[in-house]
Amino acid sequence: MQIFNIEKFISKNITKRETSFFDNDIINNSHTLTQEIEGKSVLVIGGAGTIGSSYIKAILEFNPAIVYVVDINENGLTELVRDVRSNGNFKNTINIITYPIDFDSPVFYKLFKNNNGFDIVANFAAHKHVRSEKDAYSIEAMIENNVLKAKKFLDLLVAYPPKHFFCVSTDKAANPVNLMGASKKLMEEVIMAYSDKFKVTTARFANVAFSNGSLLFGFIERMAKQQPLAAPSDIKRYFVSPKESGQLCMLACILGKTTEIFFPKLAEDDMQTFSSIANNFLAAYNLLPDYCQTENEAKENALLLKDSDTKYPVYYFTSDTDGEKSFEEFFTVNEKLDNDRFINLGVVTDYPKKTMESLSTVLNDIETLFKKESITKDEIIATLKTIIPNFSHINTGKSLDNKM
Secondary structure (H helix, E strand, O other), rough: OOOOOOHHHHHHOOOOOOOOOHHHHHHHOOHHHHHHHHHOEEEEEEOOHHHHHHHHHHHOOOOOOOOEEEOOOOOHHHHHHHHHOOOOOOOOOOOOOEOOOOOHHHHHHHHHHOOOOOOEEEEEEOOHHHHHHHHHHHHHHHHHHHHHHHHHHHHHHHOOOOOEEEEEOOOOOOOOOHHHHHHHHHHHHHHHHHOOOOOOOEEOOEEEEEOOOOOOHHHHHHHOOOOOOEEEEEOOEEOOOOHHHHHHHHHHHHHOOOOOEEEOOOOOOHHHHHHHHHHHHHOOOEEEEEOOOOHHHHHHHHHHOOOOOOEEEEEEEEEOOOOEEEOOOOOOOEEEEEEEOOEEEEEEEEOOOOOHHHHHOOOHHHHHOOOOOOOOHHHHHHHOOOOOOOOOOOOOOOOHOOOO
């Protein structure tokens, strides 16, 4: 039986690594990882997503006593449990409990307080797509989740401080040009303000290949529904595998010092375009691309597909949507780096953290703005720029909802 194996495809065609990028750093620090994780209680917020679930799998390798997983995606939690309990790599007893609840809800606070806190806490709950650029409603929901709810959670942690606290960021927080990146940059500022209460770390990293909701994940759906593949031809991105994304977050969470930001030490040559990955994806099915000039042509050709065809319709285009940076970066020129501590992990050190008092003005301004019946995208951008002066928004007036 021949099954299309996503992990093998990623290894061969995207990361081009036979083993995890972080295996050596994990081996070199296995004693510390075991010491800090084994027998400990772990809480993972947003653990049903690709990165959160990969983090859970990474941390289970070091035998925590119990892992609590909170996510509003009930179906995702169901698959997480099935995946973990079906995984032959876990030889030890797995104690994992999932809760399909919002981490900003009375029932979550009850859960948290009745457990008297946790040793290790990681927050992956986030709006992560540039797709959230499209209008004021989507942007408000994104900032509410990425920043305001995250702050309420931090306030709760002050009373029950964990030994390790991690909150996921993004490469798009470095010199942000989109509102998702700006919201995550503000999130970084907020979590760092709590670093005198408990240890705080984060990570910026590349696109996670075939993560839930990603363009690459969409290729699987398009093929299953006999629909054309569409992808930008000019956008270059770094990629890590889902497994690597979880390992990176675990390493940052456990090995990082407070206020540190971890990132993968990938080379510029590692970046790829989505269109080149699409061609390799088709090749895995023994298909060649049928290059189309328009979306309509691609859709029409897809309707005519026969099982005997050797070509598959694709539509490749130049990106023209809001907030799309043509390249990726993990740090700014003003940030201090430590590239010597780990083999394949870089670290942003000495983060110039702000106090919660200095951040309260902009957070209050955001909350006041959100109380209005009607707000504009420009108003939100202007408010964010007061705290993120290097936020240079790319505004084309087009969103990803206008694309296949």
